Amino acid sequence: xxxxxxxxxxxxxxEGALVLLRCNYSSSVPPYLFWxxxxxxxxxxxxxxxxxxxxLVKGINGxxxxxxxxxxxxHLTKPSAHMSDAAEYFCAVSGYSSASKIIFGxxxxxxxxx
Amino acid sequence: SQTIHQWPATLxxxxxxxxxxxxxVEGTSNPNLYWYRQAAGRGLQLxxxxxxxxxxxxxxxxxxxxxxxxDRQFILSSKKLLLSDSGFYLCAWSGSGTGVYEQYFGPxxxxxxx
Numbered sequence: 001x002x003x004x005x006x007x008x009x010x011x012x013x014x015e016g017a018l019v020l021l022r023c024n025y026s027s028s029v030p031p032y033l034f035w036x037x038x039x040x041x042x043x044x045x046x047x048x049x050x051x052x053x054x055x056l057v058k059g060i061n062g063x064x065x066x067x068x069x070x071x072x073x074x075h076l077t078k079p080s081a082h083m084s085d086a087a088e089y090f091c092a093v094s095g096y097s098s099a100s101k102i103i104f105g106x107x108x109x110x111x112x113x114x
Numbered sequence: 115s116q117t118i119h120q121w122p123a124t125l126x127x128x129x130x131x132x133x134x135x136x137x138x139v140e141g142t143s144n145p146n147l148y149w150y151r152q153a154a155g156r157g158l159q160l161x162x163x164x165x166x167x168x169x170x171x172x173x174x175x176x177x178x179x180x181x182x183x184x185d186r187q188f189i190l191s192s193k194k195l196l197l198s199d200s201g202f203y204l205c206a207w208s209g210s211g212t213g214v215y216e217q218y219f220g221p222x223x224x225x226x227x228x
Contacts, residue, residue: 034215034216041202041222041224042221042222043206043219043220043221043222044204044206044219045160045219046216046217046218049216051214080180090157090158091203094214095214097179098214099148099158100208100214100217101148101160101163102216102217104157104158105157106157109127110213
């Protein structure tokens with residue numbers, strides 16, 4: 001069984017500050033991990049993904065995430081927040097299967113203060 | 115490149131009326147297809163997925179049904195809507211076959227049942 005826990009339903013940071021969105025996962029098989037972003041009234045957009053190999057993954061819009069197996073974590077970071085980063089962020093986990101089902105976390109709403 | 119379409123974008127329907135939401139994918143063949151619902155302020159709930167024409171798996175027993183009449187067409191239906199069916203409905207596609215593939219989402223349909 002797989003599950004995802006996102007710590008903090010709402011995170012607020014100042015423009016230019018570090019963004020850190022936390023995600024912990026549980027998986028009985030080697031996990032594949034994703035971060036998605038959702039802007040208001042839009043679909044989800046893939047930010048980045050980890051499958052195998054390098055544990056530090058770089059994505060779009062300056063975001064990156066690090067897979068830490070020992071901590072079962074996949075936190076999302078960005079060195080300097082922009083106003084345009086305000087959105088809902090979802091962490092997700094999947095395992096090797098024929099249906100590629102993905103388990104999503106409950107989401108973290110990121111607000112940016114001017 | 116691949117694109118995914120959903121329509122309508124918004125819908126207001128009375129309780130007890132039927133529902134039909136359509137999703138189509140372009141630029142790929144034999145995709146896996148998914149329907150999700152996102153209630154206000156909530157995460158994503160997987161409703162149905164399909165690995166091929168006529169093959170539908172239901173994740174949650176409910177008032178809805180899904181069909182896949184063509185390879186790249188996925189339809190979500192209801193015979194009689196309930197108030198609790200209100201939400202944001204998202205269609206997604208992924209690659210098929212054994213393996214793990216990221217999902218790509220459509221723009222969504224906002225359904226309000228009155």
